[in-house]
Amino acid sequence: MTERENSQNPLARFYENRDEVIEDVVQRTLLETLSRSSEVAASSARTFQEKLIAESLEQEFRRLDLSKDALRGVVDQSFWQGIASAFRERDSETDLRPILERIIRYHAEEIAGHFDPKVYKMATLILPNGFNWMFRTLDWKTLWAVFRTLMNEKIDLRRKVHLTGDIQLIKNLSKKGTIVLVPTHFSNLDSVLLGWALFEMGLPPFCFGAGLNLFSNPLLGYFMNHLGAYKIDRRKKHSLYRWTLMNYSSVALENDCHSLFFPGGGRSRSGAPEFVEGNLKPGLLSTVLRAYIRNIQKKKTNPNLYIVPCVISYHVVLEATSLIEEHLKRTGANRFMIDNDESFAPKTIAKFIYNFMRGSSSVNLHFCRPLDPFGNLVSEDGLSRNQAGRILNLPDYITTDGEIGSKPQRDREYGLNLNQKILDRYKQENVVLSSHFIAYVFFEYLLQRFGEGDPLRLFKHQTEQCKLTTDELRTYAVPILKKLQILHEGGGVLLEPVLRSNDFDQVLESAGRNLAVFHTARPILVEGQNVGTEDLRLLYYYHNRLEGYGLAKQTN
Amino acid sequence: MRNRQIKQVGIVGAGQWGTTLAWLCSLKCEDVRLYDYKPERAKLIQQTRKNKDFTGDFEIPGNVSVHSDLEHVIGSAQIILVVVPSQSMRATAKAISQFCTPSQYLVHGTKGLEQKTHKRMSEVLLEETACLRVGVLSGPNLADEILNGLPAASVIASRFDEVIEGVQNLLSSPRFLVFGNHDIVGVEWVGTLKNILALATGMIHELKLGQNTQALILTRGIAEIELLFKKLGASSETLLGLAGLGDIFATCTSQQSRNFRAGVLLAQGQGAVEVQNQVHATVEGLHTIRAVLDFKDEHKLDLPIIEALGRCAFQGKGALDEVQKILARIPGLEKVV
Missing domain, CATH: 3.40.50.720 (NAD(P)-binding Rossmann-like Domain)
Structure with missing residues (x-):
């Protein structure tokens, strides 16, 4: 990347001033904390601050007790012991501000990422050439097999990863304001694919928050650390951490850094897209409005932020087995992090890529219609229009009593509204693949025949029993396919071309072929005139991808 | 402001x-x-x-x-x-x-x-x-x-x-x-659901079944609204408030109310179309019944009073028979909420 490119790259500029960014984040968070404590009764302000510190200490020591990262643990332990000691020694006159500031700074330092243009250039070169970082730990046989496949397949990700949607519009908008990409999240490979896709689209690098666990892999961590990723530790729930994280994201957006959030939080455990459960995490998304308000207050030339939802559709998900197990066993939020996730095993990833590149499988990344921070659709000129076609003056939304500014209660409601609009886009621009459809109808059929509508009851059956003829499946599936096609024609969903035809056999063949890739126990097995499964839970996982449209009700 | x-x-x-x-x-x-x-x-x-x-x-x-x-x-x-x-x-x-x-x-x-x-x-x-x-x-x-x-x-x-x-x-x-x-959802829904209760009270009035029956139908009708509220994500407090019970009282005790009058006509054996024509204005309660019946099917709810009103309005069933069917149900524990 040349010096000129660098100066045009907001992310590079942002990280050139890393120290100033951290200082800005610290001072904003501190100011907000003090302002929050002044909002409570004057007599309780100190208690409020004490509670914040105590909350941080309690949660951090608990986290450290459970931490498996010995090295990081020592550094953290020493810091938090220092805080605990300063907190213990306080008296009624002690100013708590320095303690609060130390905690906030500690979080800001941890969260802040780096951007190294050289690493970015290297990563964008090597990524299309085969994810070779993950092959280092493979035995030579596997390595050779993967290498040979990749060479034979001419290593063309463009053939495998389809980018759909109005890409030109997004490119145009990236010059008129800041893009906030909000994808669905099914796999740890999402970030890698998105990184490649954005490069392929000719967009500058994006700032993105990545789970701290992803940084623990030395090689992946190295790239994450130098490609503009900032760290999100999902185990940290205390207020001071959350507020620091929010401000970091907001500062990045205000500095014109195009950003990427996974608004659903972690990967979908059930395999269902985010709109099925219907709730997105309000946290990082709320920073969009916050940044917009600041941009307006600062009278920036390009104050606009454009939210671009993106739907990722895999035929086969790398971590499907562990995710569905987690979903079924799930007992609470403390089980959020998956230990020994199969996607972290280099061999598994290599096998996945090997099969993915070699087989007919593909991934679809659909970039939905962009929204403004208030959920209105944005047109090609970068402007929002109302239903009557009138151009909207967006600052009107943040005007109360004639004044432009933040209003916490109002802005929370705007955040909920934006969440809903993103979910609406996910649902309407969801690209349904043949594998999703066949998994859906097959599982629904089994559910009614063997499970009395209850998946758990169905899971008690042997997979050998869960077999039917293709004719039986066709009879059940065709009316649902018709319903799906009508929904598609009305703009309620997107279908891959094979689903737009009325050739059920072709749909079944496509699904069987794509789902045969990778999983040892195949979720769908098409043998002659029979359709079966080797893993009901996996079938359930892929079935869930088409939940939320009420399709089976038609046939029931 | x-x-x-x-x-x-x-x-x-x-x-x-x-x-x-x-x-x-x-x-x-x-x-x-x-x-x-x-x-x-x-x-x-x-x-x-x-x-x-x-x-x-x-x-x-x-x-x-x-x-x-x-x-x-x-x-x-x-x-x-x-x-x-x-x-x-x-x-x-x-x-x-x-x-x-x-x-x-x-x-x-x-x-x-x-x-x-x-x-x-x-x-x-x-x-x-x-x-x-x-x-x-x-x-x-x-x-x-x-x-x-x-x-x-x-x-x-x-x-x-x-x-x-x-x-x-x-x-x-x-x-x-x-x-x-x-609770904008609760306030808007109860503002329209009360019309169904007005239809019911009009019907009971015309059938001359007395104040006790009217109280029974009104109370159990409110329980059905509560059930709907749960599914709609509305708050019970709204139902007990001014926009809820307050409006239900005002509408159901007024014999001048359009929906009360429509209930009277239903009891006389007229169907939804005839009622609508006679009242010369939109009878919101009739439309609301349709909406609730669709919603009920989707969520598998048991709403005997609203279902009975639906049968009278849209299937030509006799009001007295329908009331008797409701009365024939064997009550379990009284559940309002």
Whole structure:
């Protein structure tokens, strides 16, 4: 990347001033904390601050007790012991501000990422050439097999990863304001694919928050650390951490850094897209409005932020087995992090890529219609229009009593509204693949025949029993396919071309072929005139991808 | 907007309730603009200061101006009140969207659902305009009584505090109390579901089954609404509040209520179409029954009273037979909530 490119790259500029960014984040968070404590009764302000510190200490020591990262643990332990000691020694006159500031700074330092243009250039070169970082730990046989496949397949990700949607519009908008990409999240490979896709689209690098666990892999961590990723530790729930994280994201957006959030939080455990459960995490998304308000207050030339939802559709998900197990066993939020996730095993990833590149499988990344921070659709000129076609003056939304500014209660409601609009886009621009459809109808059929509508009851059956003829499946599936096609024609969903035809056999063949890739126990097995499964839970996982449209009700 | 004076209000709909609201607004706001879609009538009201069709000889104050130019009425208003029949709401919202801006608060005072979509009025407003700060004003508000200076109260429901505060500030007076509520779903639904109860009480009245039966049907009807509320994500507190029980009392105890009269006709063996033709105006309760029956099927709810009303209205079943079927059910433990 040349010096000129660098100066045009907001992310590079942002990280050139890393120290100033951290200082800005610290001072904003501190100011907000003090302002929050002044909002409570004057007599309780100190208690409020004490509670914040105590909350941080309690949660951090608990986290450290459970931490498996010995090295990081020592550094953290020493810091938090220092805080605990300063907190213990306080008296009624002690100013708590320095303690609060130390905690906030500690979080800001941890969260802040780096951007190294050289690493970015290297990563964008090597990524299309085969994810070779993950092959280092493979035995030579596997390595050779993967290498040979990749060479034979001419290593063309463009053939495998389809980018759909109005890409030109997004490119145009990236010059008129800041893009906030909000994808669905099914796999740890999402970030890698998105990184490649954005490069392929000719967009500058994006700032993105990545789970701290992803940084623990030395090689992946190295790239994450130098490609503009900032760290999100999902185990940290205390207020001071959350507020620091929010401000970091907001500062990045205000500095014109195009950003990427996974608004659903972690990967979908059930395999269902985010709109099925219907709730997105309000946290990082709320920073969009916050940044917009600041941009307006600062009278920036390009104050606009454009939210671009993106739907990722895999035929086969790398971590499907562990995710569905987690979903079924799930007992609470403390089980959020998956230990020994199969996607972290280099061999598994290599096998996945090997099969993915070699087989007919593909991934679809659909970039939905962009929204403004208030959920209105944005047109090609970068402007929002109302239903009557009138151009909207967006600052009107943040005007109360004639004044432009933040209003916490109002802005929370705007955040909920934006969440809903993103979910609406996910649902309407969801690209349904043949594998999703066949998994859906097959599982629904089994559910009614063997499970009395209850998946758990169905899971008690042997997979050998869960077999039917293709004719039986066709009879059940065709009316649902018709319903799906009508929904598609009305703009309620997107279908891959094979689903737009009325050739059920072709749909079944496509699904069987794509789902045969990778999983040892195949979720769908098409043998002659029979359709079966080797893993009901996996079938359930892929079935869930088409939940939320009420399709089976038609046939029931 | 708490304690700040609202300088201009636009009211869309110059019917009885619209005119009443214009008067209430005029007590606090210096510039109240009332929209009537009929130019001739708008002119007449403006000249005579009387809305003969809806409020008789009530004299409209000088700071209320009446127009048929929608842009003039709402273009620069801080708060827009929309008071039109439910089935005109979408067309009105489309018209409003030509002139309104996202800085304005859009509040409606219409009870009922859109027939075709079963959507609430605020949903229609959100779909058709770019305003997000929307609200609903609802409660036991008989316009005649309010215009005669009798005390009354209402509820402003909105997800936005500032809308609640703005409307309270605009309309509250010692004779007209305005309570706030964040449960816009509950307030809108109960404002339309109460019409079903009015149908039921009208029917029991006509069947001459007595006050005890009326109390029974009303109470169990409220329990059915509670069941619906749970599925709709609405709050039980709303049901117990002014927009809930308050409005149910007012509607079900008034024999002049349109829905009560429709209930009487149903008991006489007339179907929904005949009832609608005889009443000469929209009977919201009948449309609401349809909406609830669709919803009930989707969520597998047991709503015996509403189902029985549906059978009388749409399947030609006899009212007395249906009441007897309800009475024949063996009651378990009494569950209201």
